[in-house]
Amino acid sequence: MAAHPDHKDITLWRERIHEWYPDLFKQTYFLPSVHMNRTQYEVVQLKSGENVLQTSTPGKPSRLSSSDTRDDECQQKVLKCLHRLKEEHPQVMFVLSQFEFVNYLNYSCFAEAALQLPRPIDLKAQNDHRGEFDVLIIHRHYGIIVVEIKAIGDQMSDLLQEEQRQKIETRVLKSIKQIQKEERVLKYLLTGLLKQPRVLKTLMLPNATKAQLLDMLNNKPATRRDLCKCLGIPQDGDPVPLCLTLEDIADPEHPDDVTGPNRWWQKRVIDSGPDPSMTDALYLDVVSRFGGPATTVKVFCSSEPHLAVVHQSDIRTPGDGVEEMGNRFTPVNIVLHPEQVDTLNNDKLTEVYVTGPPGTGKSLILQLKAIEWIREGQPVHVVSTWKESLAASYFLVKQMENPENTHLIQLHHLELDDRNDADNILETLGKAADDHDGKLFVIMDEAFAYSQDVLNDFFIKLRHRVPKLNLWAASMFFRERPKDMDEIRLTVPLRTPPLITQEVEKNSKMKKDPIVYQYTEPKSPLPAEGVQPRVLFHTGEGHDEDECVYDCIQCGKNIAGELQQLNVGGADRASTSPRALQYRDVFLLTYYGNLHDTQTDDSGNVTEEASGLIRGLREAGIPVTILVEEDHTMLKEVATMEGPNDVFAAQSTEVQGLERKIVVFAQADGLNSENEDRGRLQAMSRCTAQLIWVKPPLPPPDKISH
Incomplete structure (x- = not known):
């Protein structure tokens, strides 16, 4: 035999x-390299005519039994236990x-x-x-x-x-x-x-x-x-x-x-x-x-159109798992929770401020509302209120437009804190309303202004100028809501796996004197628990611990090693497997302090080397592009994923509202710092699958405050 x-x-x-x-x-x-839960969705039609998938409603008949859900939970616990075991003792x-x-x-x-x-x-x-x-x-x-x-x-x-x-x-x-x-x-x-x-x-x-x-x-x-x-x-x-x-x-x-x-x-x-x-x-x-x-x-996966529990094969390697995880949390088929469907189908909501922690579907709600307006033949104005909302605005426009409707979508970029910019956009939007029977349809993602009450004042003036105003805005910062706008609070994770939200919610902005609402537990299973985050320390052989993480070539090489383990940039493994991860699926993010590229003089002579982290990645064969501030063409390419197939490095605030399957967060300074705190909220939250966290060396135990 x-x-x-x-x-x-x-x-x-x-x-x-x-x-x-x-x-x-x-x-x-x-x-398989990741465990996928048995999930069930039902197809529902929004008021716009758009078909979306809705998570199951508790109490309604389901193909999934309570024992299915319980078995998945137990399987997750056991696998998590084995992951912890091998991390502690390889x-x-x-x-x-x-x-x-x-x-x-x-x-x-x-x-x-x-x-x-x-x-x-x-x-x-x-x-x-x-x-x-x-x-x-x-x-x-x-x-x-x-x-x-x-x-x-x-x-x-x-x-x-x-x-x-x-x-x-x-x-x-x-x-x-x-x-x-x-x-x-x-x-x-x-x-x-x-x-x-x-x-x-x-x-x-x-x-x-x-x-x-x-x-x-x-x-x-x-x-x-x-x-x-x-x-x-x-x-x-x-x-x-x-x-x-x-x-x-x-x-x-x-x-x-x-x-x-x-x-x-x-x-x-x-x-x-x-x-x-x-x-x-x-x-x-x-x-x-x-x-x-x-x-x-x-x-396990749920397939359209029947949405029965079926199997999908060939999730074998760690890279396969990360690719599949990213696809489950940023699916081609749009998935919503029941309360989000109710919000979109509510005709009485015209001036709405959608708020909640990262990854809860705020941008998705704006996108679907804008599509509804466009299908009704209404022109939609996407307004970016500050430089750090422009990336999200580019992304929204990309998701909304097609060859037949581009004439109905207009993007406006301004700095709302600039009085001239604010007055000019009020005039522009007012004229647009005058040309359209007094109606105006506005989307504002990552809505924010540095100065207190500026956003509120802008809303009051716009409403006064345009009585038939339809304005839907979104931001994770709930205190920015203009006073008379209806608040829609989204707190159930939708676009981020639990293992990532567990890291994000450790930041102080959700706890002490909160400015962001805390997450709440989902009522139905999410597609998966997630992929265990990887932590790399800026310490050991090859590291100069006197230098910042940003300036460490060895840290760059170590990040490259993690990406190569996931076959990022490699060939597709098989026709039945997920496609290979691309370099453009990766963000390298910092919270403050810029990574910089090689500088040359007019003769082409190098006057300053690139940051060590960038050099280490490139020496290991990883193509990296650093996002250049004020380069709107490059930012649009990053937002729409239409640029070069490179890892993009940026400050986390520059890519606010965007997501990637792999996020590398390079932390500049030590334990429990503002850098770590903000990094959790604004860098780690960009991740839909694999988080790689590069940390400074831990201080001696007697120096750690508890």
Whole structure:
């Protein structure tokens, strides 16, 4: 049955594994590289006639059961736990999640080689060909770890003790049966290898505590014996430390604490000792079968027009995951929450100020309202009130226009704090209203003025000049709202993954004397939790710690290494995979202090080198363009993504309202600084998938104030 180890297809599988996972023998990889939640949308039509996707409304019938949502939540918790574990103690392992037996060696183009190897489909007689591994860990040093996850429910504390025991016992017994089945399947799939890796088994109960599990086992001796046998320990042994439970996985007060996962990992894995059979060659062979091109990789997604839960294949590499994550949070299909749909369909709203923290869909609401007006044949005036709203305005115009409607869209750029600019735009807009039966339709994104009450005064004057005014404005700063405008508050994340919003909301502008509203929890699942942010420190070999991060060549090279790991700028991997990330998908942002480019004199002689960060990136082969202040042509190219395929570097305020799949935030100064605080709000919030945070060296522990 076993294929010859030099079979041409199997050799190709190994080559692909080395190509997709270049540090296979140095670090941890997850497959799929991101976990996607099961989500459900319904198609609704706005008043404008535009079809959009709406997140599910609580209480309405749904294709998704509560157990689906609970399983996704548990899967996220477990994967987050493993991510934290490998960050604290780097591991060489390959982690597969929600891996269905049927997807193993099932790509038709590799059928010749696959038919020579054991496959789950061969086990139909025993009915073992159906099922999945919740989590399957292939570890370079400790063999294979089978992880069975069983969600119990979120209301355990409300149950009587005997009810708790019954619920936990039911899940444990189901887990034992599933683990036994998984062990049989694994044993069969691994036949024919020169050596058999060891298989360790464990149970994860994300909703039960160790005390609850122990109480059940003490009162159900037969179940205890069955669990001990399943986990491969003596019948008088203690299985509880070998199981991952609630307190190991999630501590809301200390989310970064890895004590629980470490304790479990030590008991279940490390104390078992290294697996002597697991050599480099065997590790590569096992990974190439389970994660190579002959095996299908699937993630959940919702597809239009039927919007049923389906699968999408080939989210394999870290770059695939970032590309897919960015697409889910900035989709081609527009996704709205029910309250946003209600806002857009409300005819009574004519003068509206949309506010809320970054990533909640403010610009999207303005875009859809403008499209509604355009479809009614109304001219739309997009007004940029200060230099830092121009990028968002360019982006809005790009999203609104098509060859048939460009004559209906006009962009005005001014500095509202400049009295002459303000008077001129009032005159211009007033004449436009006079030419259109007294009606005026205005959009103002990132609306702001430096001087107090300037925006309010402008609104009052414009309303006085144009009684039939329709004006929709947006800003994250709620105190800027003109007094008589209706406030629409958006606080549920829509365009930003939770792992990013968790970083953004740590800024003080949402807490102490807030000027930005805090986020609120979504009522229905978001597409995913997100990609773990990467943190790089300006310290160690090659770094001059006396220099600022901006001036460090090594920091630039380290950023380049992260981008190369994600295959940014590389070739598309396969027709079934997401496209490769482009350099233009990346922002390099600072909060204050400019990165500068090489300066030359009239003779072309270099008078000043580019910032070290820029030089380091370029030396590593990453094309970088620094946004030049007041270069509106370049800014428009950045906003519309029509310029060169380069990483764009800028101060975060210059690209306010724009988003990128990858954001590199270079922090100039130390812990808990204004730079970090503003960077969270105005740089990190631009990210829809992968955040890379470059930090100065941490001060000594005795210098850190808590």
